[in-house]
Structures are given as structure tokens and as C-alpha cells.
Amino acid sequence: MRDAYEVIVVGSGVAGLSVALGLAGRRRVALVTSGEFAGGSTRWAQGGLAAAIGADDRPALHAEDTVIAGVGACDHDAVAVLTDGAAPGLVGLLDLGADFDRDAEGHLALTREGGHHRRRVVHAGGDATGAEVSRVLAAAVRDAPIDVITADVTDLLLSSSTYRPQVTGVIADGVELTARAVVLATGGVGGLYPVTTNPAEVAGEGLGLALRAGASLVDVEFVQFHPTALAVDGIAGQIPLVTEALRGEGAVLIDGGGARIMADVHPLADLAPRDVVARRIDQVRATGDRVFLDATRITDLCDRFPTVIAACGRYGVDPIVSPIPVAPAQHYLCGGIRTDLWGATDVAGLYAVGEVAATGVHGANRLASNSLIEGAVFARRLADRLASALPQRRAAGDAVAAPSAAAGDVAAIQRAMASGAGIRRSAQQLAVSRRAITALPSSDRALAADAILAAAAAREESRGCHWREDFPTTDATFQRHVVVRLGADGRCEAAVAGDLERTA
Template structure:
């Protein structure tokens, strides 16, 4: 039996849940979940400028971190609408940490000019936001299906009108008037990531195969402080940036501070700068990790603010209160994604994207800390508002089913992408990677890996979290955004694109 809904939302992280919640009162919604995504693993918090903080300062910090590649209009939406979304989240039951006087507790993170990051459970903000949103969605009666979306259905006139869902027992067709991709980033395309295994680029691959554009795929952010466990692959525990906000510092094997003199904000410089400094130190010393020293922070502060990090460290025999923490960078966040307008609409009618899967323009070439949960809240509501105000009538003609292909040797894909498109890149490695990825199938990992490599090969300069050792400086020739589409042979084709024009 074929299911149907006005809107199918794929993904149950903050962006998907926010979208479903915003639509629940006016549209029939089906939420498809293949796991909880990255939201429950987010530690730091939500950046929001309110009270004596000015949204213009938040905007300025966002644009500085984004290395001049942010879209000012969508950043302004983020910083001005953000506090209202946080207030609504509190009204829905989210329990944020508060100071003794009852006000929301705010901390400092890298790239921010002042403390503006609200948090929950010390370092369990994502888990609390996910709990609150999921409970709110459940109260609305939104239908939920557990499964993986394996295909999109398009009508005769090119509109997306449904999905195929594999629930483990078979493939079900779901008809819809619109489909929203809230599937997260591409973490599982790399050997190590802070993302869970289900975050594997499925939504981006489906959108690309359906005819949509991907934008800014070269800007893959690596978090500089991920717990070094000795594992050779998979999801690794994050050591939140807020630990450095409370006073922790990075040290090399000889105890020297890594960030001293490299940036005015030292250990709280934007993530791309810190990650490159850590990688350069490891390469210089021939080590596989460096150290984060939090021993100067009072033990009561560490216990109250970072219970998750304390527990992760304890599992590998490290006492965060007295020991230095072994850390190394790992893939963390895709700053680009599926090209959308300010309301989440893609190049393909009926197909929307939101959250990390979407390129809204708010992150530019490097995401500012704690803007990701905020993006999901703000743009999830914007997509819901757009689909509440205007939703195309359903059509009956079916002309095409867009399917996810199959990855050959997925571990090989991860190895190639990690080697060629990590923190440090060069043209020869990227050229070799493109050749090596060619025979490795048409599944999501291979599709997004080819898109990253194609964009990184094309951009012959360095900015934000894209750094090429053979072109180490920004070049105005490459001041435009790069869009990736598939050509007639299914290969990625790259062209310069004005992202702001879409917004």
C-alpha cells in the first residue's frame, strides 16, 4: 500500500524536527528517520545574541569566521531570528543551564567576540534540544517511519512528488506534494568524524542525481579537538570548544603552547585556523595527536560544565581534572551543501533542503562555533513557513525514479577522500583522487566524495577550511562560489556561481 502526506521530511535532527513541528498544524507530515543524526552529539550549545548582546556583533563574528564567503542577508536572518527560535524552544520544554540569578548561562567559544553560547546539561546541548523537539513533535501526532530513503520520485513536469523508503522489510512508496531533505552532512565519507555512521551524504547524493546543484562542497570543516582514542576509523568523541572557552590551551609534545602568537584570540581563533595549526604541529613532530591542557580550570567547573567530555576521557583512562587530553582534528561539518533559496527550495521543484544538508550561505568558508543548531532552528522554521503559505497541488504523472546507487569498496572511498581532501590539500593529490574514485560506484559516499574532490580541485586558492599547499593564499580570481552538478555522463561538473543571487 502506498503512503501519502503533504510533506515528507527526511531526517530527525534539529533541522528536520523543527521543520516537521512548524508544519504540523497546517499540513499532513511524514517524518522519515534513519537515526537521530548529529544533533544529539552536539556538545557546545546554541549561539544567540540577546539582552546586552547585539545581533550585529554576532553577524560580524559569523562573517569573519566565514572568511568573507557568507551571504550577509541569510546571516542576518540567522542572528535576528535566532533568539526567538531559542525562546520558542524553551517554551517547548528545553532546559538550558542558568546562572544563580536565573538568567541563561552563556559561554565563550572560538571566533566569538563575547560569551553568547547557551548550553544545556553542561556539554549535552544537542541531546537536550533533540529531546525537547522530539517530544514536541510527538505531541502533535506527526507520523514517523523508521527507514532509509533510497529514491526520489519525479513527475512528468520534473517536480519531486514522493520518495522510496526501505524500512528493513521492504521498500515502500510515499507520495507527497513536497520533500524536505534534512539528512545532515557527509561525515561517514571520511575515515574519522564526529558524526554518527548514518550521516553518509544520502540526501546530497539524491539531490545531485535529481538535478539539483551542490555549492561550496570544498569547505569541509575539521574540528581541531577530537578525542584521540587510537581508533583507526569511525565516529570519535568531540571535546567541545567550550573547554577552551573556559581556559584550556593546546600544547605540543614538549609542552609548548601551539596557538601562542599565531592569532590574536590564540586558542579561541576560528576553527580552520586552529585545526591547521594542530595539523602542522603533528606533521612537524611526526605525531598522531597533540594535547589539550584543561588542568588550570577548577575541578568543580569541569565537573559541572563538561560531564560528557569527562566520561569520554575516562573511557580511555584519562582524568581530565589532572591529565592532559590527547586530541587530533577530525571531519566535523560540511559548510556547503545543496543549493537553496532563503526558504529551503532547491533547483528541483518540490525538493527542499535544510540544516547541514543545505547551503544557506550562513557559514561561508568556515562555520562559526555553535551556529549549526541555530541554523537548524531558524531555517527549519523558514521552510515550514514557506510550505504552510504555498504548496503545489499534487500531480499524478510519474516519469522518473531517482535511486541511490551502490558504493563499491566504501572503505577505499573513505581512504581516498581523507588523504586528498583533508585539512591539507594539493592539486596532484586531488587529481589522483578523482581517478581513484572513478570506478568505485555511484552510491552516496562515492557521489559526495567526487563532488568534494571536484570542487577542491577547481578552487586554486585557500580560504576558510579549504587550504591548498600549492595555492596557500586567497586569490580574487576565485572570489565566486563553486557549484557542482552532474553532467550527462553522471560526472561532477563545476562552475562558478553567485550564491547570493539564489537568496
């Protein structure tokens, strides 16, 4: 049997586009993507890509900041892969024609964001970095020998007659496409929450697909909430982000009375890691007060942050003259489908890269601007791996679809996630939310939600962006991964697994 393709890549954000491009001309490759081509969160990214390229910087310092933000839960080898690979990853994008912002001398302009102790964030169009990354990658993919298919992947094909299941393709809009390797690059879980910075097409489906194929997830309780999304009355769904880079340039968070709210909370004040800032804003808002980001003192606001200015303008807010109302919103999934350092999951033939993957880089909290670059760096490694060897098909021609997913009740999932797996969590609320999810028809979104709730219930401590009201301190005995698998009853099973050494 001849497979339709050697490799099928699912998703067209930075990760999917980069893997497909890395394989073009080396393998017969298809890129299958729902929504618009080159969509996903990538296009919306504002701040930039972190790389230790400043004169006062080194990859080891970038690694140090990444590990501090990850609160003891990062995989140090994975962090080194990222921080050593960031500069070459950036060069790869420059070679494709990425027009990153430059200073007066023509050097790449570097800014600082929360948790970074150096200026190391490269940006484009001021605060339109993701759009530029998408633009150059999409153009290169269009020019390359890659079949781009716009379709929703609803199932993975699994070989049925082998002892260990093997992924042998996908079902895309009802059509079977076979391949020796399938790469999931389906992004994060924003669509599982009522208020998120992610676009609607990013809703955790990759996690459900992987679970149903028998793969394990890790660290999915670590859901990052961006501290500063625009907060105006009645806003819901995908909310405009007010980039952290504003705080890097001197903007400060204030309460309704104008008092700074971060000054005494963390040594880095307004540039503290995201979980710290998000919790503080949540705490102030819980008192009935409002929180604002005061950027009025930044002189080149219009040139440097045109995306923020335009987004605020659509809601009648003018950041040049008045502080911007802000609140936290779901933003990023730090964990995901468990992979090794080359993108392989624990199911033969199945690979994952980008936000849907858990490489071990982010631990309990992602450092700002580490994810676009993670997508580029790990995609290149995965492409090289698949170019040099593909998994042997142990059983040919017997692919069968996993059980089909029914359409989920999106609003009910979002309600359950907001109340159970938001910034503040407790055993009681997690259990209520799990019951609500279990009562819904099975779907990949419901499975992804169940996985997050199960993992959050298993981690009986607070660490990074996972904060438990009933276990408010960090507990050294929990310096372990929480692994989630699909149980025989179709529900997720979460277990606190071995220590943080890589075992995959």
C-alpha cells in the same frame, strides 16, 4: 491522485524535527528517518547554540563574527536571517521545555567559543546541549499529528512528463511515498571520512539524492575539521569531541613539550577560528609531535563538562589531572544543497534544511555553535512557507524513481576522502582521489564524495577550511561560489560560478 502526504521530511535531527513540528496540524506530514529516531549529529552536539542575548551583545555583532569566520564567502542576507532569528529560535526551544543551563541569578548561562567576540553560547547539561535539543523536539514530534516512519530513503520520485522535473515523493525501504513537497534534512558528510565526530548514519546521502534529482550543490569544498577530537591510539570512526567551550573557559593547546602552540599564531590565540586552529594542530602533528588540550586549571570541569570527562574516561584519560591528547577530525559541511532563504532548492518540490543545505550562512568556515540554531531558525521559515503554499503538481500520477544507487564501498570512499579532501589538499592528490571514487560502483555516498573532490579541485586558492598546498593564499578572484551539478556522464561537474550575490 491523492498523495500519501502533503510534505515528507527526511531526517530526524534538529532540522528535520523542527520542520515537521512546524507543519504539524497545518499539513499532512510524514517524517522518514534512517537509524534511530532523533539521531544524527544533533544528539552529539556539545557546545551549544549561539544567540546574541547578552547585555553587551547584538545580532549585528553575532553577524560580524559569523562573516569574519566565513572569510568573504557568507551571504549577508542569510547571516542576518540567522542572527536576527536566533533569539526567537531559542525561545521556541524554551517553550518546548528545553532545560538550558542557568547562572546563579537564573539567567541563561552564556559561554564563549572560538571566533566569538562575546559570550553568546547557550548550553545544556554542561556539554550535552544536542541531547537536550533532541529530547524536547522528539517529545513534541511524538505528541504531534506526524507520521514517523523509520526507513532509509534511497531515491527521490521525479515526475517524468514535465519540461522541468519535479520531485513528487521518496522511495523509503523500497516503498513509494508521494507528496507535494519533500524536505531533505539528512545532515552532513561525516561517514565519508575515516575519522569524524559524526555518527555513522550521517554520510552525505542527501547530497547524492539531490544531485540525481537535478539540484545543484554549492560551497561543498568547505568541509570543517574540528581541531580537538580525542586522539588515542587505534581510535577510528566516530571520535569523541573535546568541545571548544573548554577553550572558552581557559583551556590551552600545548605541544608534547608543554609549550603553547596558538599564542603567536592568531590574535584570538586558542579561540581562533576552527580552520586556523585545526591547521596549526595538523602542522605540529606533521612534525611527529603530539598536541594536548590542557584543561587542568578549569576548576568546575566535572560539573561543566561531564560529557568530555566521561568520553575521556572511557579511553583512560583524566582531564582533571592530565592534558587531553587531541587531533583534528572531520566535523561539519559548510556548503550543501543550494537553497534560497526559505529552503527551496532549484528543483521544484524539493527543499533542504540544516547541515545538508547551503543557505549561505557559513561561507568558507562555520562559526562555532551556529548550526543547531541555523537548523531551528531556517526550519521554522521553511515550515511557514510550506504551510502557506505547496508547489502545484504539474503532472500527476507519473512519478518514476531515479536510477537506484548501488551500495558504495565505504572504506574505499573514506580512504580517498582522507587523502584527497582532508585538511591539506593539492591538485594532484584531488585527482588521484577522484579517480579512485570514479572506479567505485555508483552510490549516493560516492556521488557526495565526488562532488566535494570536484569542488575542491575547482577552487584554486585557500580560503577558510579549504586549504590548498599548491595555492596557499586567498585569491580575491575566487570570491565566488563553486557550484556542482551532475553531468550527463554521471560524474559531478564543478564550475566557479557568479559572485557571492544570491542568484537562486
